[in-house]
Amino acid sequence: PGAASAYNRRSVRKRQKGREPMRVSIGSDHAGFEQKQALVDYLAGKGCDVIDRGPDSDERVDYPDFAAPVAHDVADGAVDFGVLVCGTGIGMAISANKVHGVRAVNIINTQFAALSREHNDANLVTLSGRFVPLEENERILDTFFATPFGEGRHTGRVEKIMALEN
Numbered sequence: 001p002g003a004a005s006a007y008n009r010r011s012v013r014k015r016q017k018g019r020e021p022m023r024v025s026i027g028s029d030h031a032g033f034e035q036k037q038a039l040v041d042y043l044a045g046k047g048c049d050v051i052d053r054g055p056d057s058d059e060r061v062d063y064p065d066f067a068a069p070v071a072h073d074v075a076d077g078a079v080d081f082g083v084l085v086c087g088t089g090i091g092m093a094i095s096a097n098k099v100h101g102v103r104a105v106n107i108i109n110t111q112f113a114a115l116s117r118e119h120n121d122a123n124l125v126t127l128s129g130r131f132v133p134l135e136e137n138e139r140i141l142d143t144f145f146a147t148p149f150g151e152g153r154h155t156g157r158v159e160k161i162m163a164l165e166n
């Protein structure tokens with residue numbers, strides 16, 4: 001199977017039911033570093049298996065360099081979900097969506113977090129470290145990880161998204 005099929009809905013469902021820990025890959029740039037560190041601890045504290053793809057300090061870096069390993073972890077099926085934090089989340093989303101198999105969404109509230117899972121089967125969430133407080137980003141992650149894909153009429157639409165990969 002190609003990278004596009006590696007993300008596994010059944011694995012996500014099983015982990016949402018709490019049978020096994022959710023596997024998460026996370027990264028940031030300098031603008032998202034502080035929240036990324038806090039979110040690693042938050043997710044680990046909730047029992048997630050977390051892969052921290054860096055950076056290790058708040059030294060200035062380029063966000064695509066950290067989007068890439070997290071997006072590949074998702075596309076390869078090494079994790080269930082990816083999380084990326086930059087100033088806005090926008091650059092991370094644009095970068096991650098270049099990797100086949102990834103459906104990255106830039107999320108700033110819990111309602112969109114739920115809808116991006118339910119309607120779009122998003123598998124990578126990008127967050128704003130500068131405009132959204134940590135506590136809201138924690139709630140966004142809780143919602144994103146817990147919400148199942150809605151299937152039904154959404155399935156064919158997501159298939160059409162993936163057919164746009166060239």
Ligand code: RB5
Nearest residue numbers: 031086087088089090091
């Ligand atoms: C860095 O200044 C900033 O451009 C970056 O964190 C992010 O917001 C890009 O989308």
